[in-house]
Amino acid sequence: MIDIHTHILPSVDDGAQDWNDTLNMARAAVAEGITTLIATPHHANGKYINRANEVIEHTRHINEQLKNAGVPLSVRSGQEIRLHGDWLQAWYRMELLTLADSRYVLIELPSSRIPKEIYELIYELNIINLKPIIAHPERNAEVMKHPKRLADLIERGAWAQVTTHSLLGDFGRQVEKLAWSLCKSGLIHIVSSDAHHIEHRGFRLRESYDVIGQRMGEKWKNYFLNNAQCVIDDKPFEIRPVEEPLSGNILQRLGSLLRKE
Numbered sequence: 126m127i128d129i130h131t132h133i134l135p136s137v138d139d140g141a142q143d144w145n146d147t148l149n150m151a152r153a154a155v156a157e158g159i160t161t162l163i164a165t166p167h168h169a170n171g172k173y174i175n176r177a178n179e180v181i182e183h184t185r186h187i188n189e190q191l192k193n194a195g196v197p198l199s200v201r202s203g204q205e206i207r208l209h210g211d212w213l214q215a216w217y218r219m220e221l222l223t224l225a226d227s228r229y230v231l232i233e234l235p236s237s238r239i240p241k242e243i244y245e246l247i248y249e250l251n252i253i254n255l256k257p258i259i260a261h262p263e264r265n266a267e268v269m270k271h272p273k274r275l276a277d278l279i280e281r282g283a284w285a286q287v288t289t290h291s292l293l294g295d296f297g298r299q300v301e302k303l304a305w306s307l308c309k310s311g312l313i314h315i316v317s318s319d320a321h322h323i324e325h326r327g328f329r330l331r332e333s334y335d336v337i338g339q340r341m342g343e344k345w346k347n348y349f350l351n352n353a354q355c356v357i358d359d360k361p362f363e364i365r366p367v368e369e370p371l372s373g374n375i376l377q378r379l380g381s382l383l384r385k386e
Contacts, residue, residue, distance in 0.1 A: 126157065126158050126334070127159070127160065127353040128154065128317050128320070128328060129203070129317045129356050130165050130203075130260060130286060130319050131154075131162045131317075131318060131328075132167070132319070133164050134147065134164045134166050135187075137166045137179075138166045138167040139321060141322065148196070149323050150327075152196055153323045153327060154320075154328055155196060157329075157331045159198065159330060160197070160199065161200075162201070163203040164183070164200050164201070165203040165224070167233070168204040168206050168221070170207035177219055177221055180202050181222070184201065201226070203222050203223065203224040205260055206230065207235075208233065208234055208240055208242060208243055216253075225356060225357050227356055228255055229257075229284075230250070231258050231260050232258065232283075237266045237267070239265065239268070239274055247282050251282040258286050258314070259283050261291065262285050262286075264300055269303055275307065276312055285312055286315045286317050287315075289319075289329040289333040290318070292316070314349075315353055315356070316330070316349045318330050344366040345366055348363055
């Protein structure tokens with residue numbers, strides 16, 4: 126398994142606080158069957174700054190330490206980049222990272238809303254052949270009230286990543302219901318842990334895939350598994366198991382699912 130959104134680097138954000146935390150997270154990941162994960166420390170979120178060159182160096186050092194500790198886990202470089210007005214300029218200043226040297230970038234929205242600037246950014250990123258993945262939209266207050274606005278972002282050229290803890294109810298029943306509704310409506314393309322610490326924000330990736338298989342079927346489980354590999358391989362995401370257009374019918378289905386649940 127591959128996890129594309131983690132906070133495993135020590136002492137850079139609100140994830141692992143020291144090497145012991147990192148080592149414990151790495152061992153937990155291997156125990157779940159994770160072979161590769163992407164370190165995505167917070168960047169430009171108003172509290173943490175983790176520029177590209179710093180993240181690359183931290184990741185290189187962690188891989189050396191894990192190898193010396195005998196932990197068979199590959200850590201790749203990335204960032205969870207908050208939407209901000211200087212985004213494109215920061216890209217051209219080489220302060221930003223894609224996920225594992227791919228064309229995919231992980232973008233975090235404010236938890237309370239969908240800023241109008243994201244629409245222009247998606248357009249600009251598509252022009253320069255970057256593929257924006259919206260991190261945990263199920264935890265965004267505006268998406269909770271108006272799920273079709275996520276569909277609008279996707280129609281404009283974005284993708285979306287749901288968090289394992291959302292699917293498993295760790296963020297409350299409302300977030301859990303929305304997470305599953307978005308998945309069933311084809312508005313989620315990838316599953317990841319957003320792991321911060323083994324005790325209060327672990328991986329739970331295998332457990333989530335098992336539940337997806339039970340609730341949505343093996344085709345969907347494999348779809349999400351394969352899309353994580355697509356990030357590492359820098360390939361397009363697979364075609365969704367349900368062959369419906371991403372507007373019209375899918376929005377009607379989304380509304381129906383939300384009413385049922």
